Amino acid sequence: MHPKQISEWRKLPLTLADLCIETTLRCGQSFRWRKINDEWNCVLYGRLLSLKQDKSHLHYRVTSTITPGALTPGALTPPSSVQCESEIHEDDTETLLSHYFSLKHDLASLYDQWSKSDANFRKKAPKFTGIRILSQDPWEALIAFICSSNNNISRISQMVHKLCVYYGPLVGHVGDEAFHDFPTPQALSGKKVEAHLRELGFGYRAKYIAETARIVTKEKPEGWLESLINPDNPGWSAGEMTTAADLPTYRHAHEQLLLLSGVGPKVADCVCLMGLGWGEAVPVDTHVWQIAQRDYKFGKAKTKTFSKVMYDSVGDHFRKIWGEQAGWAQSVLFTANLKSFSEQASTKAEPVDIKVEVNEVEKVATVDEATPILRKRRRTTVVETVKIEEPMSTGMVRATRKKRKTRA
DNA sequence: CTCGCACCTGAGGA
């Protein structure tokens, strides 16, 4: 056995504008990080990580580990290499973090790009720098966001924690607090899971989780979820070889996720964005819907629950504005809109910010008024009439929406 | 297809 094996602190050169863990780890992407003595802790892929950061660096260390092979069934880990020595992991922990925080993207460039193409982003973003999309484990993201439905971040975090405690492997401790990894699909597909989760206060989500675990383990082939990962943003272990046949696309991944229980368009987009690496996925929830109405002149919904058409319309609009990483930009504005971060959100929510800012947003398919926008399948031309303004961001924004052929 | 509503729970405000 390996007693404690607390490794030394290591560090990555990162400014707070490159990455702000204080914000990124609390803005409702992951619900698992716990702050203890000014350090953020979480188990990722079988290793207990601690993070802290200063002006110039992200400091990290691995407190303890368990054999990685047992945790990620889909990840092909050579059965022979189950080294316990933390030393083995040292080097690839940096790789793990680099992937987890999506460090291959230059955040300053992305913020610049979004600011150029969107006056509202330009106004809101400066107070919320360093927000990154986390590339999380797809399965964890799936279950966590099933828990998120009609729920608040505080309770979602509690629920995810319970899943880890009761169904995930114990990896180590920080002080007297135990840290478990996220449970595998198999662990959550037991017969009594639903009833137990009910007892634990999961409410109607207990059924969704149990059902989804059953579907993934029993009705889908091995590695099915991983096969939906964006090839341009491969998983950390690079264990998901997609057969050339099923050409994974964002649309396909989204569509597949909808087949699961408790997974609607919003949850599917969360998983696509934060678990499968599809940057164009824009989760439209109540907050984003509010943002769309307040800051982007989307019509007031006549119905309480906005329709699928409106859902897609909002997403398409943001994809048109922000481009390839629209979901990321959305996450920044989402965070700026969170009550928990309201103190940052400017001294006061001045309702006077109308100004000339949103001049180019223009009309945008007034979705309200029940205008049968898509009624007739009018070729593709109909829908939005967002004017193509200045030429600066041409290359990116032109997200070629080919064939809208909606089966007909 | 669209729409309306029930659904579990508990943290946080009035």
Add this chain to the structure above:
DNA sequence: ATCCTCAGGTGCG
């Protein structure tokens, strides 16, 4: 304190 609203929605009729 007690009520009420709301929380990163989804499934079903």
